[in-house]
Amino acid sequence: MHLNDYGMVPAFQNLPGIPARVTAQHKERYEIVCEHGVTYARLKAREFHWGDALFPTVGDYVMIQYVANGDSQILATLPRRSCFSRREPGPIPRDQAVAANFDYVFILQSLNQNFNPARLERYLSMAWQSGATPVVLLTKADLASAEQACRTQAEQVAVGVEVHVVSARTGVGLDGLAPFLQPGKTVAFLGSSGVGKSSLVNALAGEALMQVGDIRQQDGRGRHTTTHRQLLRLPSGVLVIDTPGMRELGMAEGTDGLTDAFSDVEQFLGKCRFRDCKHTNEPGCAIQAAIAAGTLDPARWARYRKLQAEAEGHTDALSAKQALLRRKRAWSKEIAKAKKHRNPEIR
Ligand SMILES: Nc1nc2c(ncn2[C@@H]2O[C@H](COP(=O)(O)OP(=O)(O)O)[C@@H](O)[C@H]2O)c(=O)[nH]1
Ligand SMILES: [Mg+2]
Structure with missing residues (x-):
């Protein structure tokens, strides 16, 4: 079995253990595939209870200490190139990857x-x-x-x-x-x-x-x-x-996705007379003008505002591609960081 049959494994050189991919999660036990085939693993507690270690989810690449006849141990989660997460309610809300x-x-x-x-x-x-x-x-x-x-x-x-x-x-x-x-x-x-x-x-x-x-x-x-x-x-x-x-x-954090999905709406943003235009009844509002001219569907504008409020952020005009590239850059940075953390002499 080649782990590459299960996707492109991110860089992991100099991290201890062997790479594996999580195929399912059953409470504290993970089903994984690695070069030895399908097996099970649990988190190595010590590795996950300090700092901001990523808890693995389905699709994650992880480093494991392989155990031939028992549960292997998950040592680390490799940086993600994409993920869905949900907001876990609680005194300190945190995003959990799904x-x-x-x-x-x-x-x-x-x-x-x-x-x-x-x-x-x-x-x-x-x-x-x-x-x-x-x-x-x-x-x-x-x-x-x-x-x-x-x-x-x-x-x-x-x-x-x-x-x-x-x-x-x-x-x-x-x-x-x-x-x-x-x-x-x-x-x-x-x-x-x-x-x-x-x-x-x-x-x-x-x-x-x-x-x-x-x-x-x-x-x-x-x-x-x-x-x-x-x-x-x-x-x-x-x-x-x-x-x-x-x-x-639920709605995940951040507004990049919002921008990408609403490029037709966002073309009208930033064109109002006043920079802090609320797009309600200010003079010279480009949004209201577009609605009046029939070039912007008021229902789409309303949905955009609703999603924007839910995302709790401010939008900047990033294209889909830029957002993707940014994510990829962050990803390789994370890898570098993970490597450095494990092996201070490596750069
Ligand atoms: N007629 C028709 N029924 C479909 C089709 N795809 C799924 N279904 C039916 O829709 C129902 C739900 O399908 P399922 O695959 O379980 O949906 P899921 O909940 O999204 O996984 C089942 O009764 C399927 O037989 C399709 O292409 N045509
Ligand atoms: Mg189904």
Whole structure:
């Protein structure tokens, strides 16, 4: 077994132990893969109870001390190149990662009952913030009655993002996903319960790897059949992570993703007469002018403001690419830091 079959392992030279990737988490016990195959591991307490050590999550690369007939020990989590995290409430709120190191985020909405542009915007925002590249998948094409209208709406919301119409049942549109489904790449699946995440994974795998849930007839919502997150390797060599729904993820910190998902709205920002314009009824407000001229949809502006408030930050006009590059730079810096920390003589 080569760990490279489970994705691109980040640099780890000079760290003690051998690299592994977390494929599932069961409370304190982690399922991992390493050069010895699939095995289990626990955190080495001493290593995680000082400083700001990253607690591993599904998709993480970790350094382990391998134990042949028992649980191995996780010594460190390697820096992440992308992740979803949720805000853990409590006296000191902290972000907890729920999936890490994916290259693409497949955002799924089903064409029969689940299609909702406002929700799509929120998923897009979250996907951009994760550091990975989003792709929109409109599922259950075989049940669609307004496929073209939904696709058009989705394309308007998903500025600069590919939109694919697919069906796990008929196989329609699956070929179009091939560029993302490369060996060693990791894809995170995001979308409400019942939109067909598990069915799509099975269709792509060509076998029933995941349990498919029944839909309750009245409201089209799925039962929560995915009990724990798992990183799976499909026969084609692509890796997939089935992530929890929006509610479980909450809104993550930061506003980079917001900027990326709303480039059409943000083109009007910074053009008002007053620098501190509140965009309500100030004279010379570019936003209100755009709304009046019909070039800015007031509903989209309202959604933007709502997301902005939730993100609790200020926006600066970073493009998707810049945000991604920044994330990557931070990543290599982290690696350098981790190395230095372990081995002071290494630079
Ligand atoms: N007609 C049709 N039904 C689908 C398709 N994909 C999934 N389903 C059905 O939708 C329900 C939920 O699917 P599932 O994969 O469990 O959704 P998940 O909760 O997102 O993982 C199941 O009853 C599936 O059979 C599709 O492409 N076409
Ligand atoms: Mg599922």
